[in-house]
Amino acid sequence: MTDYAAVTQQVVDDVIAPGAAQVDSSGEFPRAGIDALAQAGVLGMMSATDVGGGGQGLAEAAAVIEKIAGACGSTAMVVLMHFAATGLLEAHGDTETRKAIATGQHLTTLAFSEAGSRSHFWAPTSTAKSDGNGKVTLDAKKSWVTSSHEADSYVWSSTPLSAEGPMTLWHVPSNSGGLTVRGKFDGLGLRGNDSNPVAGDSVEVAASAQLGDDGAGLDIALGTCLPVFLVLNASFSLGLMQAMVGEAGEHLKNTRLTHLDQSLAEQLPQRTKYAELLTKVDGVRAFLQDTLAALGSGRPDATLRVLQVKAVAAEAASEVADGVMRLCGGSAFRKELGVERRFRDSLAARVMAPTTDALRDFVGRATLGLPLF
Known part of the structure; x- marks a missing residue:
């Protein structure tokens, strides 16, 4: 194996x-x-x-x-x-x-977020219309599609054809006629992820491109896609945090104060701050492992953990990134250390749909007996 x-x-x-x-x-x-x-x-x-x-x-x-x-x-x-x-x-x-x-x-990717509903991925405004003869026409203004130029296909959301429900899902080949990728991503962080708006103007797909039942797209996404996205987003943040704290540790051990003949690691303020950041990383790892254990065993709180884990990790990543930048001082601003790149990359998860605020709302709703949507 x-x-x-x-x-x-x-x-x-x-x-x-x-x-x-x-x-x-x-x-x-x-x-x-x-x-x-x-x-x-x-x-x-x-x-x-x-x-x-x-x-x-x-x-x-x-x-x-x-x-x-x-x-x-x-x-x-x-x-x-x-x-x-x-x-x-x-x-x-x-x-x-x-x-x-x-x-x-x-290579495939998700195309859920839209210009019309922003980070509210559960409320697509794009449309799907059947010609009754095995063909469907899709129209949309998708936003922030990762791998937009490079993916071979998109998993695409739209309003339903005719059924009740918030959305229907489609598998859309990226070479379909009527698709346009706008621009070249030039962002603060994740600069190579090719995240760009994708517009669909009368994109024709086979009716068999529909993924699951008409109108059932949200339930399908919540059951199959969202847990993977949220858990892996937490893993993404954890990887960044671990790397940044690792860089900080090496910096403290290898940088010396000549006039004291001591390393930065031998200074109490720097050492305790490093320990604080390391403990925060370990806390996220423990929460992620508990989430995976809950999913693996079918624990009753598995859904709650899934809703929490991205927010927990994303917010911690931002805090750790800021702490490492401060701990490493001017050295962190130099690109060769790799801290400032990871600092910029770490800021993305908290604003990536579902955002931290949206997830906290979901957690509150779930634990207070309210519907998620």
Whole structure:
């Protein structure tokens, strides 16, 4: 059986980490890293074994995302979105696409967020219309689609064709006529994740591209896609935090105050701050592991943990990133240390839908007996 964590670490060491600074500087898609992960079988690790995949679960995927994020946030986000979309396609997609994903020949992603409803992914404004003869026309203004230029397909949400319910899901090939990707992503962080608006103008797909029942898209997303997205987002934040605290530790041990003939690690204020940051990282790891244990055993609080875990990790990542920047002082502002890049990357998770505020609202609703939506 493939040890995907070990395989991923090898790709990180050989390809992803050496290219991370250039990906950030140029804003280019991390193609070399994604291709290396595909060739190593990592992109197909969550696909079922009956289509040639690795048959791995969420815990194994979380370990992989953590390792990639520690080296390159952009690459980790691309893989994270691919895994989230893969989970849904595994449950409702066609066999040909599933085989292509399993063998590393197909990169997919989510296209839920929209210009009209912003981070409220559960309220699509895009439309789907059937011609009654096996064809469906999709119109949309999607926003912030990761791997927008590079993905082979999008898992796409729309209002239902005719059924009751908030949304219907579709598998849309990225080479479909009528699709337009606008611009080149130029953001504060995650600069290589190719996240851009995608517009659909009378995009024609087969009726068989529908994923699940008409109108059931939200329930499907909540059951198959959202847990993967939220848990892996927490793993993403954890990987960034662990790497930053690791850099801080090396800085404290290797930087000396010549006039005192001591390292920074021997200074009480710096040492205690480092311990505080390390403990915060360990707290997130414990919460993530508890979430995975709850999901694995079917614990009654599993849904609650899933709703909490991204917010817990995202907020902690921002706090740890700020703390490491302060702890390392002026050295952290230099790009060669890697702290400022990870600092910028760490800010994304808290505003990525569902945002921290939205998740806290969900947690409050769930625990106070109110409907989520």
